[in-house]
Amino acid sequence: MSNASSLDQHAADQHGYGASHPSGILRWLTTTNHKEIGSMYLIFALIMFFVGGAMILAVRAELFQPGLQLMQPEFFNQLIGVHALVMIFAALMPAATGFANWQIPLMIGAPDMALPRINNWGFWLLPPAATLLTLPFILALFGIGDGAVATGWTLYAPLSVQGGMGVDFAIFAIHILGISSILGSINIIVTIFNLRAPGMTMMKLPLFCWGWLITAFLLIATIPVLAGAVTMLLTDRHFGTNFFNAAGGGDPILFQHLFWFFGHPEVYILLLPVWGLMPHVISTFSRKAVYGYKAQVYAFIAIGVLGVIVWAHHFLTAGLPVPALLYFMYSTMAISLPLAVLFFCWIATMWRGAMSFETPMLFALGFIVLFGMAGLTGLVLADVAADAQYHHSYFVVAHFHYALFAGGIMGVMTGVYFWLPKWTGHMVDEKLGKLHFWLTVISFNLTFMPQFFLGLAGMPRRIPDYALQFAEFNAISTVGAFILGFSQLIFAYVVWKCIRGGEKASDKVWEGTEGLEWDLPSPPPLHSWEIQPVIK
Amino acid sequence: MKMPHRPCQRAAVSLLGLLAALLPALANADYSWNFPTPVTPIARNTLHIHNEFMIIITVLFVTVFAIMIYSMIKHRKSLGHQPAKFTGPTGTVQWLWALVPFAILIFIDYILVGIPAYHAVVQMEDTKTKADMVLKVTGMQWKWQYEYPDSGIKFISTLATSRDQIANKETKGPHYLLDVDNPVVLPVGKKVRILITSTDVIHTWWVPQFGVKRDAIPGFLRETWVNIETPGTYRGQCAELCGKDHGFMPVVVHAVPEAEYLAWVDKKKNEMAAAAAGSDKTWSKDELVAAGKEVYEKQCAVCHQPNGQGMPPAFPALAGSKIVNGPLLSPEGKLIKDSHVDRVLNGKEGTAMQTFKNTLSDTELAAVITFERNSFGNTKGDLIQPALIKALR
Amino acid sequence: MSQTLHRADGENSAAESRAPNFSHEELARRRKASQRLAWVLGTVALALYLIGFLLKR
Structure with a gap:
């Protein structure tokens, strides 16, 4: 593609992408290029990952020993809730959207996303939303308000009705983040439906795109419900409505239904892009075609559908009627089947391949094992009677960090190590990458494995101080968390180093890659696929 | 050995030292690996x-990842393994x-x-069949109220661990954070139906050794049941984030043989009768202030602070407060809306200030109001008699 | 992958033998279709949001 750069100007004239090329900050504010927007999403995600991480390290430091050492409970409650909101909405989701922006047009042979200006808007809504979320911390320093939202990320009414100004900030932040997600999702859906290269039927669509397609539909189906729930919360707080106030004929549990109708699919929203990416990585480093492509597509769809009908297993202790308990228990167990399909296909893809273990493959394998633990403990959590013991305890905290750190964040890191050479044209520092992997995996388990035992022993979650019998495991967990947190600085350095330079990456980058994007040069020109690829 | 000079070396040595110091402590610690x-x-x-379950998922985990690890060892490029071509099952066996x-x-x-x-x-x-007795549990920020409808007993149970222990100014006791002033007493071998509700936000009543955990939802009644088999003291905590002192509202249950339970019921009934008698007697200001100080420390100091300075804006100061220093009652002896007495009795909706007339006795209410009006630099000098509170209810 | 993705042409083939570029008209048509679908999806999302307020216990 030596003629690619000469096509740049041609593209600008013909399609109006970046018709003018402002420089400096204005260039980034106005860009409609999917690669530039993708990069901005990823950088934003990385920054917010460290912001959310810093918050939780403060929390873990407080929990290092019994007693209140560093902070008062009010501030502790603010940190845990904002940590979760930041990690979910401002780190993991933008990272996945960054992947989508970079990769989907490259993978399906499209010149850009279908709606480039909406794409720009989708990104630039994020920084103000993240500011709204964290601003109350800073305002409180100046004596304005009583800090950020202190209800946990679940915002359960009536606690959130009672809360201070931070709740209103969080409500507005969620609205903006929701709009951003919906714009992004719409763009991804229409791009996949309309801009595929000739010959790329839906059943030839790369699995990463399939994963994101289901995620996008889930977002469109559930974000409005969350937005509705928090709007109701807002009117309950300020305009005298009684959606969640029993004294006025409302029901606090209604909020939980609405929240988790969004909240459970949200787990799959975070994980489906990663599940989509895994087969690409595993197949590449096994030098063997993906096993069970169709089965995985159907499993994605099945998980998407099941994801929206199992929400109440997040509040099985709220006193649901027996038939509802049984329904939510058995439907939740059903999710283990499509998930097992995915695990089966991942391992079958490796089976009798020719494996090598570069950093992305290590992260993929680490992901499979640790996410496997999340899946298995999730199966156990579905059981109503046992859940009565696990629920609201550290067992659940450990479970969802195995799902969302080992599943979500390590999945994202897999993608970064896998695609970064393609994006930058430089190979990643393998030595540092492997060091980052081993430190992450070991310290992750050191952090969260003890939390399973804490939960079993009866330690409730979200408490700033605990009884003496929980002291040892908490101390271990804190040590692990600090190693885990500081190990991520290696990651930031590796990414920085790779952007700056390094060994030149070939077009294919890895020996075993397959797919359209690997036909482009590394890095791809700003405007790629001006020449339409055809898929046989 | 040469002394370390470079800072990273020194850091490494001190880290190792820390680990060495921690290890014996870790090895001797009392770990709990499973449910109590x-x-x-x-x-x-x-x-x-x-x-x-744990056996099942362990077997699943080991089997699946044994296969994966076998593949990782055998099917490596470095061993010259040639990749197969299959992309799905072919043939019946596969x-x-x-x-x-x-x-x-x-x-x-x-x-x-x-x-x-x-x-x-x-x-x-199965909460509704063959229950021997009923216990009603009400969660409120940040304490539990227990009621025995059969015998009319009703009391509040709050954290007994001192604030100094929490602030690390005092050695932590053996039941740190898991100790209350008034534990629930239940007979062993009886099926107790437990009704659960809340007055403000959602709480969760949880005693791990009972295997039950149920949310306390304001405006709704939830239920569960226990049949305790062995006498003893069982401790648990609130399990749903309910605001500032979520970590500081433990549950303590004394399970005793039936005879002992009945004796406790009699004792409690007598105490309540004595307290009720108190509301008919005329109290002096000093008596009220002294009694009120006790009530204040238990019920109010969590938010309004022992010195009455509060934690604005969520928890306003009582010292110098307009409301506390306002008039006690209207000239006709009626309740004034949003006055000090009204706030204490009826709370303030949408805030953590709760309806204390439901949980405190006439004497306690009168005492605490009188105390607040004559402390923290507030010098109203007036007092309110328990009998008047009784009339205002 | 069961699909084998390959470009129709190798790196060296002449430009004429490549598949036609998205022509101006074709791209405009696809963009139009995308916009229509985007409006539909956006409307669905908004409708879902608004329906919530009609919820009755």
Whole structure:
């Protein structure tokens, strides 16, 4: 593609992408290029990952020993809730959207996303939303308000009705983040439906795109419900409505239904892009075609559908009627089947391949094992009677960090190590990458494995101080968390180093890659696929 | 050995030193790897189910990842392994290989786990049959109220661990954070139906050794049951984030033989009768202030602070407060809306200020109001008699 | 992957033998279709949001 750069100007004239090329900050504010927007999403995600991480390290430091050492409970409650909101909405989701922006047009042979200006808007809504979320911390320093939202990320009414100004900030932040997600999702859906290269039927669509397609539909189906729930919360707080106030004929549990109708699919929203990416990585480093492509597509769809009908297993202790308990228990167990399909296909893809273990493959394998633990403990959590013991305890905290750190964040890191050479044209520092992997995996388990035992022993979650019998495991967990947190600085350095330079990456980058994007040069020109690829 | 000079070396040495210091402590520590000893049929059942699950998922985990690790060892490029070409099952045998794991999983989900789970749910929710007695639990920020409808006993149970222990100014006691002033007393061997509700936000009543955990939802009644098999003291905590002192509202249950329980009921009834008599007598200001100080420290100091300075804006100061220093009652002796007495009796909606007339006795209310008006630099000098509170209810 | 993705042409083939570029008209048509679908999806999302307020216990 030596003629690619000469096509740049041609593209600008013909399609109006970046018709003018402002420089400096204005260039980034106005860009409609999917690669530039993708990069901005990823950088934003990385920054917010460290912001959310810093918050939780403060929390873990407080929990290092019994007693209140560093902070008062009010501030502790603010940190845990904002940590979760930041990690979910401002780190993991933008990272996945960054992947989508970079990769989907490259993978399906499209010149850009279908709606480039909406794409720009989708990104630039994020920084103000993240500011709204964290601003109350800073305002409180100046004596304005009583800090950020202190209800946990679940915002359960009536606690959130009672809360201070931070709740209103969080409500507005969620609205903006929701709009951003919906714009992004719409763009991804229409791009996949309309801009595929000739010959790329839906059943030839790369699995990463399939994963994101289901995620996008889930977002469109559930974000409005969350937005509705928090709007109701807002009117309950300020305009005298009684959606969640029993004294006025409302029901606090209604909020939980609405929240988790969004909240459970949200787990799959975070994980489906990663599940989509895994087969690409595993197949590449096994030098063997993906096993069970169709089965995985159907499993994605099945998980998407099941994801929206199992929400109440997040509040099985709220006193649901027996038939509802049984329904939510058995439907939740059903999710283990499509998930097992995915695990089966991942391992079958490796089976009798020719494996090598570069950093992305290590992260993929680490992901499979640790996410496997999340899946298995999730199966156990579905059981109503046992859940009565696990629920609201550290067992659940450990479970969802195995799902969302080992599943979500390590999945994202897999993608970064896998695609970064393609994006930058430089190979990643393998030595540092492997060091980052081993430190992450070991310290992750050191952090969260003890939390399973804490939960079993009866330690409730979200408490700033605990009884003496929980002291040892908490101390271990804190040590692990600090190693885990500081190990991520290696990651930031590796990414920085790779952007700056390094060994030149070939077009294919890895020996075993397959797919359209690997036909482009590394890095791809700003405007790629001006020449339409055809898929046989 | 040469002394380390470079800072990183020094850091490494001190880190090793720290680890060496920690290790014996870690090795001697009392670790708990599983649920605490169960003392009710439900808890026993849950522990059994949990153990069974853990074996099942461990077997699944080991089997699946043994296969993966075998593949990782054998099918490596560095060993010269040539990649196969298959992308899906072909032929009957391979289809069988692909489908058998799912058949096993369905069997585990819906037979091996599913059937005991069904029975466990039914047992756990069987609150309405053959109950010997009823206990009503009300969660409120940040304490529990217990009521025995059969005998008319009603009391509040709050954290007994001192604030100094929490602030690390005092050695932590053995039951740090898991100790209350008034524990619930329940007879062993009786099926107790527990009704649960809340007055403000959602709380969760949880005693791990009972195997029950149920949310306390304002405006709704939830239920569960326990049948404690062994006498003893059982400790738990609130399990749903309920605001500032969520970590500081423990549950403590004394399970005693029936005779002992009945004696306790009699004693409690006498105490309540004595307290009720108090509301008819005329109290002096000093008596009220002294009694009020006690009530204040238990009920109010959590938010308004021991010195009455509060934690604005969420928890306003009482010292110098307009409301506290306002008039006591209207000239006709009626309640003034949003006055000091009104606030204490009826609370303030949408805030943590609760309706204390539901939880405190006439004497306690009169005492605490009088105390607040004559402390923290407030010098109203007036007092309110318990009898008047009784009339205002 | 069961699909084998390959470009129709190798790196060296002449430009004429490549598949036609998205022509101006074709791209405009696809963009139009995308916009229509985007409006539909956006409307669905908004409708879902608004329906919530009609919820009755």
